Amino acid sequence: xxxxxxxxxxxxxxxxxxxxxxxxxxxxxxxxxxxxxxxxxxxxxxxxxxxxxxxxxxxxxxxxxxxxxxxxxxxxxxxxxxxxxxxxxxxxxxxxxxxxxxxxxxxxxxxxxxxxxxxxxxxxxxxxxxxxxxxxxxxxxxxxxxxxxxxxxxxxxxxxxxxxxxxxxxxxxxxxxxxxxxxxxxxxxxxxxxxxxxxxxxxxxxxxxxxxxxxxxxxxxxxxxxxxxxxxxxxxxxxxxxxxxxxxxxxxxxxxxxxxxxxxxxxxxxxxxxxxxxxxxxxxxxxxxxxxxxxxxxxxxxxxxxxxxxxxxxxxxxxxxx
Amino acid sequence: xxxxxxxxxxxxxxxxxxxxxxxxxxxxxxxxxxxxxxxxxxxxxxxxxxxxxxxxxxxxxxxxxxxxxxxxxxxxxxxxxxxxxxxxxxxxxxxxxxxxxxxxxxxxxxxxxxxxxxxxxxxxxxxxxxxxxxxxxxxxxxxxxxxxxxxxxxxxxxxxxxxxxxxxxxxxxxxxxxxxxxxxxxxxxxxxxxxxxxxxxxxxxxxxxxxxxxxxxxxxxxxxxxxxxxxxxxxxxxxxxxxxxxxxxxxxxxxxxxxxxxxxxxxxxxxxxxxxxxxxxxxxxxxxxxxxxxxxxxxxxxxxxxxxxxxxxxxxxxxxxx
Numbered sequence: 001x002x003x004x005x006x007x008x009x010x011x012x013x014x015x016x017x018x019x020x021x022x023x024x025x026x027x028x029x030x031x032x033x034x035x036x037x038x039x040x041x042x043x044x045x046x047x048x049x050x051x052x053x054x055x056x057x058x059x060x061x062x063x064x065x066x067x068x069x070x071x072x073x074x075x076x077x078x079x080x081x082x083x084x085x086x087x088x089x090x091x092x093x094x095x096x097x098x099x100x101x102x103x104x105x106x107x108x109x110x111x112x113x114x115x116x117x118x119x120x121x122x123x124x125x126x127x128x129x130x131x132x133x134x135x136x137x138x139x140x141x142x143x144x145x146x147x148x149x150x151x152x153x154x155x156x157x158x159x160x161x162x163x164x165x166x167x168x169x170x171x172x173x174x175x176x177x178x179x180x181x182x183x184x185x186x187x188x189x190x191x192x193x194x195x196x197x198x199x200x201x202x203x204x205x206x207x208x209x210x211x212x213x214x215x216x217x218x219x220x221x222x223x224x225x226x227x228x229x230x231x232x233x234x235x236x237x238x239x240x241x242x243x244x245x246x247x248x249x250x251x252x253x254x255x256x257x258x259x260x261x262x263x264x265x266x267x268x269x270x271x272x273x274x275x276x277x278x279x280x281x282x283x284x285x286x287x288x289x290x291x292x293x294x295x296x297x298x299x300x301x302x303x304x305x306x307x308x309x310x311x312x313x314x315x316x317x318x319x320x321x322x
Numbered sequence: 323x324x325x326x327x328x329x330x331x332x333x334x335x336x337x338x339x340x341x342x343x344x345x346x347x348x349x350x351x352x353x354x355x356x357x358x359x360x361x362x363x364x365x366x367x368x369x370x371x372x373x374x375x376x377x378x379x380x381x382x383x384x385x386x387x388x389x390x391x392x393x394x395x396x397x398x399x400x401x402x403x404x405x406x407x408x409x410x411x412x413x414x415x416x417x418x419x420x421x422x423x424x425x426x427x428x429x430x431x432x433x434x435x436x437x438x439x440x441x442x443x444x445x446x447x448x449x450x451x452x453x454x455x456x457x458x459x460x461x462x463x464x465x466x467x468x469x470x471x472x473x474x475x476x477x478x479x480x481x482x483x484x485x486x487x488x489x490x491x492x493x494x495x496x497x498x499x500x501x502x503x504x505x506x507x508x509x510x511x512x513x514x515x516x517x518x519x520x521x522x523x524x525x526x527x528x529x530x531x532x533x534x535x536x537x538x539x540x541x542x543x544x545x546x547x548x549x550x551x552x553x554x555x556x557x558x559x560x561x562x563x564x565x566x567x568x569x570x571x572x573x574x575x576x577x578x579x580x581x582x583x584x585x586x587x588x589x590x591x592x593x594x595x596x597x598x599x600x601x602x603x604x605x606x607x608x609x610x611x612x613x614x615x616x617x618x619x620x621x622x623x624x625x626x627x628x629x630x631x632x633x634x635x636x637x638x639x640x641x642x643x644x
Contacts, residue, residue: 008433009526025428025527028362031351040350040362042369042428106347106364111330204331205347 005037005052005095012050015094018085019101021045032200035216037097040104047104049080052097057216059098064139065215066090066100068132068192073103075131078124078211080105105211107203115249118234120209121202122250125194125230126257128212129223132192141195141219143278145181148174151281158288162301166284170277173308177274182222182267189261193226194218198233224264227254228271231320232279232307240306248321265317272311280304327359327374327417334372337416340407341423343367354522357538359419362426369426371402374419379538381420386461387537388412388422390454390514395425397453400446400533402427427533429525437571440556442531443524444572447516447552448579450534451545454514463517463541465600467503470496473603480610484623488606492599495630499596504544504589511583515548516540520555546586549576550593553642554601554629562628570643587639594633602626 007027016024022044030038030049037052053062066082070090073081080102082090092099110117143151152159152170159167182188194201196217203211227250235246251260283301290298314320329349338346344366352360352371359374375384388404392412395403402424404412414421432439474481474492481489504510516523518539525533549572557568573582605623612620636642 006433009430010434012430023528024430026426026525027430029353030362031353040352047364104348108331108334108346108349111328112332203348206345 005054005097007037007039007050007052007095011095015092015099016041016043016050016101018087018092019083020086021048021083021101041101048083049102049104050094050099051102052094052099054097057098061139061216062091062098062100064137065218067137068135068218069102069215071135072128072131077128077131078105078209079128079215080211080213105203105213107205107210109200109202110204111199113199113234113246115243115246116207117199117202117204117209118246118250119253120204120207121197121230121234122227122253123257124202124209124212125197125226126254128194129191129226130258135192139219141193141221141225143195143217143282144221144225145177145274148177148277148281151285155281155284155288159284162284162287163305166305169305170280173273173277173312177270177277180270181274182270186222186263186267188222188224188264188267190222191220192218193221193223195221195226195229197226197230222264222267222271223258224260224267225271225275227251228268228275229279231268231272232275232304236307236310240303242310244319244321251317251320251322265322268317268320269311269314272314273308276304276308276311280308327376327419329359329361329372329374329417333417337414337421338363338365338372338423340409340414341405342408343370343405343423363423370405371424371426372416372421373424374416374421376419379420383461383538384413384420384422386459387540389459390457390540391424391537393457394450394453399450399453400427400531401450401537402533402535427525427535429527429532431522431524432526433521435521435556435568437565437568438529439521439524439526440568440572441575442526442529443519443552443556444549444575445579446524446531446534447519447548448576450516451513451548452580457514461541463515463543463547465517465539465604466543466547467499467596470499470599470603473607477603477606477610481606484606484609485627488627491627492602495595495599495634499592499599502592503596504592508544508585508589510544510546510586510589512544513542514540515543515545517543517548517551519548519552544586544589544593545580546582546589547593547597549573550590550597551601553590553594554597554626558629558632562625564632566641566643573639573642573644587644590639590642591633591636594636595630598626598630598633602630 013024024043026042028040030040035056036054039050041048041050069080070082072079083101084090090100156167201214231247235243237243280301283299286298287301335346346365348364350362352362357378358376361372363370363372391402392404394401405423406412412422478489523536553569557565559565602623605621608620609623
């Protein structure tokens with residue numbers, strides 16, 4: 001995983017020379033991230049991340065991703081900033097790949113989540129939503145409700161290998177989600193969302209949020225869907241139980257920066273079911289299509305089945321601690 | 323590969339606190355290296371490598387490896403130095419593993435080898451050999467001639483799957499190597515050798531050697547065997563041809579720091595065959611025992627068969643450019 005493209009020293013030195021960050025002093029492949037090749041690049045000026053975009057990223061989306069990071073960083077959001085080369089371009093070519101150099105953010109992602117972390121990510125997500133308001137480029141959410149039926153069909157025939165009855169259960173839930181999903185004209189506040197704000201994409205330093213990374217799923221969608229993704233990613237314990245204290249801290253901290261409308265709060269349980277469906281489906285596909293003896297362990301799709309079931313039983317925002 | 327152990331932020335912060343290098347600012351798993359878990363650790367004082375020793379390293383060997391790095395660095399050899407904690411210990415425990423923090427070396431390993439690189443590694447290896455002379459701890463070479471018969475037996479039954487006739491060819495070569503191998507009483511100069519000085523373990527900065535890393539195969543053996551390993555690792559082109567200019571530069575630069583005896587030069591062809599056998603056998607085992615759909619590609623054992631055949635045809639040190 002992680003490093004797919006081997007960059008030669010000559011190619012690297014030539015590439016970096018255009019960025020005005022001094023000579024390369026070191027370059028090490030990072031074992032984190034699975035979509036792209038990432039290197040921790042040291043130069044005379046400091047530390048940077050060098051990313052080579054591999055085939056899972058659509059090149060047409062790169063101006064959105066890089067432009068968004070630059071836009072948000074310019075508004076004071078703690079996220080990486082792409083560097084411009086001597087021609088003013090953030091997107092370059094290296095080893096036959098699209099490539100970019102972005103700033104390095106201090107901090108570590110939290111392995112053991114506390115309510116304070118949840119408050120931190122809630123507030124930062126709300127500020128991200130506000131800061132994205134005047135970003136000019138648009139990108140549809142390619143992994144929203146319209147994509148789930150075909151995602152399910154890609155795995156559906158084998159879903160019962162993971163758990164008997166799973167294929168039927170998901171098909172029925174998908175009927176509900178498709179019927180009830182808020183359409184763009186619903187008036188729910190929308191804009192740029194991160195769409196993958198899991199703990200390993202959020203850095204903290206001495207307990208304070210120091211950065212959000214990995215904007216390669218960012219897109220335009222309703223803000224509350226981003227909140228729903230975070231409820232699933234941050235507020236469940238490893239035993240599957242929902243920690244309402246964490247949810248309350250996350251939602252309260254968010255609402256201090258950008259208050260929820262009544263319609264958003266009413267939509268939250270359905271959006272949380274949809275978010276659970278989205279990660280369940282991609283994990284299910286990976287689970288069924290990763291060789292048993294591969295060195296990466298695919299993430300358990302059934303973790304998200306438990307989350308889905310929790311949200312099916314939710315009566316209203318009170319169950320999320322509000 | 324590479325990162326096997328996931329270190330939590332709390333455990334890491336507690337561990338690093340004992341080393342007097344300030345607070346942790348970042349920690350990223352490195353995708354290089356296959357034996358241990360390596361992290362690039364940033365603190366208020368600078369950059370370090372954090373290594374967690376996984377099961378392929380014998381814990382009894384760690385005082386040798388860490389002590390050797392400290393010893394060599396103290397003699398001015400460009401290699402990592404293990405840090406001492408507040409109790410004066412270089413070897414600690416983290417996440418149930420033995421662990422150490424070592425200094426970070428600038429530079430990049432060369433992807434395209436030039437004769438200048440070969441001269442650099444020759445000179446540095448000779449200085450390493452001299453600097454190890456008064457290192458007190460001893461470690462036998464666990465992957466020398468005594469181990470090859472059992473290594474061959476571990477794969478031998480399936481060697482012909484890789485190339486028809488390979489098992490017989492290796493068995494015959496092993497007969498020759500066992501019969502002719504210099505015994506410790508042969509008087510060949512010996513001491514601490516690196517034993518794995520491949521290009522990815524040697525860093526250069528602006529063409530000048532800036533560091534040698536990964537001392538986890540280091541041991542006591544004849545110096546010329548280390549030289550033989552480097553002839554194989556640095557002086558063949560990717561098309562399998564031997565580049566005598568590179569060999570001459572490597573050997574000449576070495577001999578300026580520590581001159582070869584006539585006996586060493588006479589032994590070099592046999593030692594080079596043995597070195598080819600050692601890497602052929604470990605690669606053969608990995609080749610036959612790595613799942614076909616694993617994400618790491620095992621290295622081709624037949625690359626070392628070609629090298630072995632070259633050295634079988636060598637008449638004397640003149641064929642190495644001397």
